[in-house]
Amino acid sequence: xxxxxxxEAGLIARVLAGEKELFHELIRPYERMVYLTLFSIxxxxxxxxxxxxxxxxxxxxxxxxxxxxxxxxxxxxxIAINEGRKRLKKAKGAAEQSLEEQAESHEGDFTPAPLTDWxxxxxxxLERKELREALRVAVAELPGIYRQVFALRDLEELSVEETAxxxxxxxxAVKVRLHRARIMLQxxxxxxxxxxAPARRGFFRRAP
Amino acid sequence: MKLDCKHVWEHISEYIDDTVxxxxxxxxxxHLEHCEICSAILDSTRNILVLTADDRTFELxxxxxxxxxxxxxxxxxxxxxxxxxx
Numbered sequence: 001x002x003x004x005x006x007x008e009a010g011l012i013a014r015v016l017a018g019e020k021e022l023f024h025e026l027i028r029p030y031e032r033m034v035y036l037t038l039f040s041i042x043x044x045x046x047x048x049x050x051x052x053x054x055x056x057x058x059x060x061x062x063x064x065x066x067x068x069x070x071x072x073x074x075x076x077x078x079i080a081i082n083e084g085r086k087r088l089k090k091a092k093g094a095a096e097q098s099l100e101e102q103a104e105s106h107e108g109d110f111t112p113a114p115l116t117d118w119x120x121x122x123x124x125x126l127e128r129k130e131l132r133e134a135l136r137v138a139v140a141e142l143p144g145i146y147r148q149v150f151a152l153r154d155l156e157e158l159s160v161e162e163t164a165x166x167x168x169x170x171x172x173a174v175k176v177r178l179h180r181a182r183i184m185l186q187x188x189x190x191x192x193x194x195x196x197a198p199a200r201r202g203f204f205r206r207a208p
Numbered sequence: 209m210k211l212d213c214k215h216v217w218e219h220i221s222e223y224i225d226d227t228v229x230x231x232x233x234x235x236x237x238x239h240l241e242h243c244e245i246c247s248a249i250l251d252s253t254r255n256i257l258v259l260t261a262d263d264r265t266f267e268l269x270x271x272x273x274x275x276x277x278x279x280x281x282x283x284x285x286x287x288x289x290x291x292x293x294x
Contacts, residue, residue: 020284024277031276035268045269052272053279060283112217112249132265135256139266154260160225179221186253193252 033156040151041084055080077166113190138188150181211239
């Protein structure tokens with residue numbers, strides 16, 4: 001059985017050897033990831049789509065420089081991040097602090113919100129549009145450094161190592177930022193969950 | 209070791225990712241058995257992650273993929289022209 005990576009390596013070699021049409025196939029599994037990475041940085045649909053197109057073209061043009069020491073997905077994500085940052089800088093001008101300079105050490109409350117009358121979201125609640133909308137808003141409102149780590153880890157499901165590589169931060173920082181992002185989201189969403197799920201006293205169940 | 213709630217919260221993210229060591233995992237699980245507050249926090253955080261990974265939560269713009277491949281095809285065409293010019 002061929003692994004994804006071996007399959008990709010094969011495709012890359014063939015694209016570089018002249019079968020360039022295969023590049024379409026190569027990036028297809030990552031279209032969503034590229035868009036979401038851009039969106040997590042620029043927070044604007046049009047900009048994100050334009051940036052995603054630019055990312056893919058850039059990857060196509062520079063495919064020969066892909067070394068294979070990182071995964072193709074990580075390499076592509078790095079290009080997407082750079083594209084997003086470039087756009088963000090352009091949009092916000094020099095007055096804005098660059099993302100790299102935002103330290104995570106600023107004081108904040110990273111304590112989860114307790115809830116005693118609610119244990120799990122019933123499946124019906126997870127199906128509710130309002131909850132999805134609330135989550136989208138809450139993610140959009142996370143400070144940039146947390147939003148990006150959250151997007152790569154929990155939305156695009158990159159590993160800690162891959163996220164660290166793509167954002168050029170250390171794995172420890174990925175873990176801290178991810179933890180804080182998740183807690184901030186938990187806190188923001190608890191009010192929505194509380195009002196939608198009835199108390200179920202005496203009912204104890206946790207996911208294994 | 210007996211953990212207090214605050215200690216559990218500090219490790220909740222790593223616990224979800226299953227990157228805590230065996231001893232700490234055991235301590236956290238023992239705490240969760242009798243602490244409804246921490247159990248609820250854990251479940252709510254987990255469910256948020258389930259919702260995040262659901263493709264319907266973060267949707268792509270309609271026609272995104274088609275436009276992307278069109279633009280890519282155009283780029284390939286253009287680079288072809290450039291290389292044949294030389």
